[in-house]
Amino acid sequence: KQEVTQIPAALSVPEGENLVLNCSFTDSAIYNLQWFRQDPGKGLTSLLLIQSSQREQTSGRLNASLDKSSGRSTLYIAASQPGDSATYLCAVDNTDKLIFGTGTRLQVFP
Amino acid sequence: GAGVSQSPSNKVTEKGKDVELRCDPISGHTALYWYRQRLGQGLEFLIYFQGNSAPDKSGLPSDRFSAERTGESVSTLTIQRTQQEDSAVYLCASSLGDWGGQETQYFGPGTRLLVL
Numbered sequence: 001k002q003e004v005t006q007i008p009a010a011l012s013v014p015e016g017e018n019l020v021l022n023c024s025f026t027d028s029a030i031y032n033l034q035w036f037r038q039d040p041g042k043g044l045t046s047l048l049l050i051q052s053s054q055r056e057q058t059s060g061r062l063n064a065s066l067d068k069s070s071g072r073s074t075l076y077i078a079a080s081q082p083g084d085s086a087t088y089l090c091a092v093d094n095t096d097k098l099i100f101g102t103g104t105r106l107q108v109f110p
Numbered sequence: 111g112a113g114v115s116q117s118p119s120n121k122v123t124e125k126g127k128d129v130e131l132r133c134d135p136i137s138g139h140t141a142l143y144w145y146r147q148r149l150g151q152g153l154e155f156l157i158y159f160q161g162n163s164a165p166d167k168s169g170l171p172s173d174r175f176s177a178e179r180t181g182e183s184v185s186t187l188t189i190q191r192t193q194q195e196d197s198a199v200y201l202c203a204s205s206l207g208d209w210g211g212q213e214t215q216y217f218g219p220g221t222r223l224l225v226l
Binding site: 031032034036042043044045046049089091093096097098099100101102103 | 114143145151152153154155158160165166169201203213214215216217218219220
């Protein structure tokens with residue numbers, strides 16, 4: 001059974017810091033891994049999708065890496081801003097459904 | 111273009127009543143998914159549709175839960191004889207259904223269900 005774990009559970013940093021969020025999964029037989037952002041009272045926004053054959057994806061200040069063999073992914077956020085405050089979720093695509101981690105709650109203070 | 115929409119946005123019901131939650135996927139998306147998120151917990155997969163067939167219902171927690179989809183459009187999630195543990199945010203997502211690893215799922219804003 002696929003299990004997805006995210007650490008840390010919560011993170012509070014001052015504006016401008018670079019930070020790394022971690023995601024690990026137990027079954028490496030995945031199609032892809034996705035990172036989402038969830039704002040309070042709102043749905044999920046897709047940030048990055050990494051196919052199983054890829055090592056990383058970049059979008060603006062965000063960079064996600066994937067090491068499928070070791071069951072790990074990291075989301076790197078450069079020059080964090082208060083608007084980055086949200087819960088970040090990673091999810092692995094297990095054929096026809098996403099298996100989610102419990103998320104990292106990020107707060108960036110001015 | 112329009113994203114995934116869900117209705118109602120909030121629903122309060124009494125224990126034992128039936129509820130229907132609606133999802134309108136992005137036009138042209140053949141795949142549709144239902145998830146739920148209980149307070150303080152992660153998202154749980156409920157059911158997946160490809161077109162109007164449901165090849166994976168493995169996440170439905172009990173036979174009180176059912177879902178239908180009309181063609182490649184609207185889906186309805188029905189919960190019969192609601193229980194307090196059904197209280198959660200129910201999220202719907204859709205994707206192109208064009209398999210090959212590049213399957214971003216786009217999520218709706220969710221329906222917040224509270225069973226009293």
